[in-house]
Amino acid sequence: MPLTSPPPKRRTLTLRDVSEASGVSEMTVSRVLRNRGEVSAATRARVLQAAKALGYVPNRIAGGLASQRVNLVGVIIPSLSNMVFPEVLRGISDELEDTGLQPVVGVTNYLPEREDRVIYEMLSWRPSGLIVAGIEHSDAARAMLANAGVPVVEIMDVDGTPVDSMVGISHLRAGREMAKAILAAGYRRIAFLGTQMPNDHRARKRMQGFEAALAEAGLELADREFYSGGSALLKGREMTEAVLKRSPDLDFIYYSNDMIGGGGLLWCLERGIDVPGQLGLAGFNGVELLDGLPCRLATMDACRIEIGRGAAEIVAGKAGDAPGITIELTPRLDLGDTVRKTA
Amino acid sequence: MPLTSPPPKRRTLTLRDVSEASGVSEMTVSRVLRNRGEVSAATRARVLQAAKALGYVPNRIAGGLASQRVNLVGVIIPSLSNMVFPEVLRGISDELEDTGLQPVVGVTNYLPEREDRVIYEMLSWRPSGLIVAGIEHSDAARAMLANAGVPVVEIMDVDGTPVDSMVGISHLRAGREMAKAILAAGYRRIAFLGTQMPNDHRARKRMQGFEAALAEAGLELADREFYSGGSALLKGREMTEAVLKRSPDLDFIYYSNDMIGGGGLLWCLERGIDVPGQLGLAGFNGVELLDGLPCRLATMDACRIEIGRGAAEIVAGKAGDAPGITIELTPRLDLGDTVRKTA
DNA sequence: GCCGTAATCTTTATCGCTAACAAGAGGCCA
DNA sequence: TGGCCTCTTGTTAGCGATAAAGATTACGGC
Numbered sequence: 039m040p041l042t043s044p045p046p047k048r049r050t051l052t053l054r055d056v057s058e059a060s061g062v063s064e065m066t067v068s069r070v071l072r073n074r075g076e077v078s079a080a081t082r083a084r085v086l087q088a089a090k091a092l093g094y095v096p097n098r099i100a101g102g103l104a105s106q107r108v109n110l111v112g113v114i115i116p117s118l119s120n121m122v123f124p125e126v127l128r129g130i131s132d133e134l135e136d137t138g139l140q141p142v143v144g145v146t147n148y149l150p151e152r153e154d155r156v157i158y159e160m161l162s163w164r165p166s167g168l169i170v171a172g173i174e175h176s177d178a179a180r181a182m183l184a185n186a187g188v189p190v191v192e193i194m195d196v197d198g199t200p201v202d203s204m205v206g207i208s209h210l211r212a213g214r215e216m217a218k219a220i221l222a223a224g225y226r227r228i229a230f231l232g233t234q235m236p237n238d239h240r241a242r243k244r245m246q247g248f249e250a251a252l253a254e255a256g257l258e259l260a261d262r263e264f265y266s267g268g269s270a271l272l273k274g275r276e277m278t279e280a281v282l283k284r285s286p287d288l289d290f291i292y293y294s295n296d297m298i299g300g301g302g303l304l305w306c307l308e309r310g311i312d313v314p315g316q317l318g319l320a321g322f323n324g325v326e327l328l329d330g331l332p333c334r335l336a337t338m339d340a341c342r343i344e345i346g347r348g349a350a351e352i353v354a355g356k357a358g359d360a361p362g363i364t365i366e367l368t369p370r371l372d373l374g375d376t377v378r379k380t381a
Numbered sequence: 382m383p384l385t386s387p388p389p390k391r392r393t394l395t396l397r398d399v400s401e402a403s404g405v406s407e408m409t410v411s412r413v414l415r416n417r418g419e420v421s422a423a424t425r426a427r428v429l430q431a432a433k434a435l436g437y438v439p440n441r442i443a444g445g446l447a448s449q450r451v452n453l454v455g456v457i458i459p460s461l462s463n464m465v466f467p468e469v470l471r472g473i474s475d476e477l478e479d480t481g482l483q484p485v486v487g488v489t490n491y492l493p494e495r496e497d498r499v500i501y502e503m504l505s506w507r508p509s510g511l512i513v514a515g516i517e518h519s520d521a522a523r524a525m526l527a528n529a530g531v532p533v534v535e536i537m538d539v540d541g542t543p544v545d546s547m548v549g550i551s552h553l554r555a556g557r558e559m560a561k562a563i564l565a566a567g568y569r570r571i572a573f574l575g576t577q578m579p580n581d582h583r584a585r586k587r588m589q590g591f592e593a594a595l596a597e598a599g600l601e602l603a604d605r606e607f608y609s610g611g612s613a614l615l616k617g618r619e620m621t622e623a624v625l626k627r628s629p630d631l632d633f634i635y636y637s638n639d640m641i642g643g644g645g646l647l648w649c650l651e652r653g654i655d656v657p658g659q660l661g662l663a664g665f666n667g668v669e670l671l672d673g674l675p676c677r678l679a680t681m682d683a684c685r686i687e688i689g690r691g692a693a694e695i696v697a698g699k700a701g702d703a704p705g706i707t708i709e710l711t712p713r714l715d716l717g718d719t720v721r722k723t724a
Numbered sequence: 725g726c727c728g729t730a731a732t733c734t735t736t737a738t739c740g741c742t743a744a745c746a747a748g749a750g751g752c753c754a
Numbered sequence: 755t756g757g758c759c760t761c762t763t764g765t766t767a768g769c770g771a772t773a774a775a776g777a778t779t780a781c782g783g784c
Contacts, residue, residue, distance in 0.1 A: 405763075406763065406764050406765085408765080419762060420762070424762080446769050449769065
């Protein structure tokens with residue numbers, strides 16, 4: 039009668055299994071697998087071989103509890119649909135790459151109550167740090183962040199007071215600068231097209247800064263329009279058409295982001311509208327997509343990668359142990375082909 | 382001399398603190414916070430109040446270790462820059478929303494060795510399930526997945542054998558169907574423009590299926606061109622220009638994705654090329670962006686949201702306890718305005 | 725041959741929480 | 755009144771790893 043091998047016990051492997059297989063203590067196995075402490079080359083090799091043969095995967099849940107250290111960094115962003123955030127993420131993971139830290143992403147959909155929940159969830163994993171988009175938070179959220187006991191970096195925006203550290207640009211100033219450039223180019227009947235989202239504070243601040251600069255020049259917005267949902271490019275077309283129908287004498291449209299700006303630009307080009315002579319256009323963000331359009335939309339880049347890198351550096355402790363650091367980056371204005379050069 | 386309050390001990394709070402503050406055992410606090418077991422309304426209220434007052438955040442590291450359960454689902458995707466993946470993610474998190482499970486994202490950048498590492502990292506957290514994009518993996522990765530001891534769902538592609546479950550579409554077939562539709566419309570001198578990435582197996586399979594269908598009709602690709610990196614929309618323009626210069630008599634271009642297809646379309650429209658009369662165009666994915674272009678590019682949607690939902694259902698156990706399920710979805714062909722209607 | 729120091733490896737005691745079982749408090753019925 | 759439930763709450767014993775400190779060689783030097 040052939041001996042059948044016993045059914046493979048699906049018990050998950052532990053350090054003990056590796057320890058028994060290699061004939062050393064669990065502690066030694068642990069040291070080998072973490073590259074910590076002195077272990078002879080021979081033992082190390084034996085342990086590694088046993089671990090590989092068994093297919094052992096360490097249990098970080100247990101490890102984290104024992105060491106009181108977890109190599110995770112929570113990253114909390116409002117959305118993944120807006121390419122801005124994946125790019126910030128890229129900056130973060132690039133920078134974290136060689137620190138042993140690992141980003142974990144949470145998405146809030148621009149909902150404050152959801153942000154509260156995500157922060158709570160993140161903290162329950164006792165991460166080594168937290169990176170949160172935006173500086174507007176509920177009182178509860180702010181309290182959690184303040185008591186987290188680990189570095190907290192609020193990113194993208196610097197128009198306000200951070201809980202701990204902060205890396206970003208001033209959107210108030212960004213809007214203001216764009217307005218100045220537009221005015222300097224001689225445009226006067228200016229409209230703003232943006233998003234409906236009341237919780238997109240950065241877009242709101244850009245518009246505020248924009249309007250403030252207009253006001254200083256004795257002007258106000260000639261028209262405005264807001265959208266929500268749907269394809270941004272398409273909405274840009276539709277809104278541009280709608281607003282030009284309503285206010286045919288506009289000479290400039292400032293879009294709250296490049297996607298709707300790109301849609302507007304395409305629409306204008308199709309109609310044979312003279313851009314930037316008859317009508318000037320500008321967006322915000324400096325998205326890669328714009329490179330593929332027939333002509334370059336004026337924009338301002340939001341320093342996304344740099345923001346990610348900066349935040350990651352702070353969390354990783356590369357920035358020293360200063361308790362609360364603020365880094366304000368300066369967005370670069372690019373007038374492209376959609377703002378005329380002289381007044 | 383005024384008594385100064387003692388320095389706030391930054392020791393992190395534990396169940397014991399809440400237990401002392403509310404005068405019940407740790408176990409009871411645990412029960413209240415997890416909504417498990419019978420606890421009187423009065424006690425519950427007292428505990429919740431104490432927890433909130435202290436700002437207690439449970440430690441899931443300890444909880445997970447004790448209960449041997451972790452409410453995380455690992456999601457492993459090649460990239461966040463391609464909107465396809467965030468959309469799959471959306472399907473996953475929508476579906477996971479009310480299950481208590483939480484997705485954790487890992488990105489591989491299309492690198493197999495990085496995929497191995499990410500899978501290893503994920504498993505070290507002992508998640509409740511794993512969702513991995515693609516069905517091509519290293520032997521090591523396949524072994525880890527097979528031994529994970531939790532549901533594993535490979536997504537996006539069904540042209541192959543899964544480790545456990547699988548949800549996706551057949552890219553071979555997708556390429557084939559598109560080729561048939563193009564041939565049926567009477568096009569004969571057909572080019573393929575795609576990505577350089579050797580590890581984008583799905584794009585590769587689409588091209589294979591496409592070529593196979595051409596071969597059956599006694600044809601082969603009249604030209605082809607590949608790119609890597611940069612703005613896809615821009616690359617689409619450049620490649621289209623390059624390939625048409627080289628092969629001016631082409632009557633169709635099949636792009637491996639909608640972004641380069643969109644770039645190509647914009648370029649053709651600018652040049653006044655008669656689309657779809659003189660030249661037909663088609664892409665793949667059905668991205669939202671296309672809605673904003675001047676005319677609708679032919680495409681095939683990749684069922685991204687449905688794939689995400691399906692995978693999440695399996696991981697959440699909503700699909701029953703079948704050991705290995707395969708779900709093949711059928712992409713919808715949309716000829717848009719860039720394929721002529723009759724042969 | 726004995727002792728000291730360094731290099732390796734082992735032992736012991738948590739980490740913070742939860743499963744499983746135990747125990748006290750009332751209430752109901754005979 | 756006593757026994758038996760039911761409803762709540764408490765006790766005990768880990769989960770799988772690591773920190774810290776102890777034990778065991780290894781090896782020279784005198």
